[in-house]
Amino acid sequence: MILETIVVTQDEAGQPHLAPMGVHSWEGEIAILPYRPSQTLNNLLATGVAVVNATDDVRVFAGCLTGRLDFPLVPAKRIACFRLRDALAHSELKLIEVADDPIRPKLRCRIVHQENHAPFLGFNRAQFAVLEAAILVSRLNLLPIEEIETKLPSLRTLVDKTGGPREMQAWDWLMAKIQEVKR
Ligand SMILES: Cc1cc2nc3c(=O)[nH]c(=O)nc-3n(C[C@H](O)[C@H](O)[C@H](O)COP(=O)(O)O)c2cc1C
Structure with a gap:
């Protein structure tokens, strides 16, 4: 696994x-x-x-x-x-x-x-979405930007629907990085 x-x-x-x-x-x-x-x-x-x-x-x-x-x-x-x-x-x-x-x-x-050190409290779909977005960001120099951008809206929905402040902040950092690379 x-x-x-x-x-x-x-x-x-x-x-x-x-x-x-x-x-x-x-x-x-x-x-x-x-x-x-x-x-x-x-x-x-x-x-x-x-x-x-x-x-x-x-x-x-x-x-x-x-x-x-x-x-x-x-x-x-x-x-x-x-x-x-x-x-x-x-x-x-x-x-x-x-x-x-x-x-x-x-x-x-x-x-x-x-x-x-601390209990695992349960699965969260926004955390999964941030991980997927982080993997895309780690491949910014390998994948076409259009391919990355088509995957973001469905991930964003999960962050908006199920995330908390930590997930929102992580998402914002990743999106800012994508914008920086686009410029
Ligand atoms: C969830 C996740 C899993 C990753 N898994 C790997 C991996 O197994 N091997 C790898 O080389 N990079 C992986 N990456 C990308 C690295 O974290 C990133 O490229 C990092 O800069 C690795 O290089 P470094 O060892 O020089 O820091 C992953 C990224 C994310 C977000």
């Missing part, structure tokens, strides 16, 4: 890096598949560790893609890395195998520590 998460890594100087990533999850292991070029890839290869964060605050996804990277972090417990302070849950990972690839290497990791 693929889970949409926030992956935190750090470079060799200790500088943390946040990136939304759809990670592949199964019993005791998680695989991260970054498209080259990727800071997440460079950091994981350099340090051998990462933290996968589960969050229902979709502003973190939208923020990472629109240059807002100041989400609070706290140190991880068992590895030299950080986690999102406000994550619902997090998994601390150690790299165990690299399946190299010129486009999208697969980094197989073992979960060395896992913790829950």
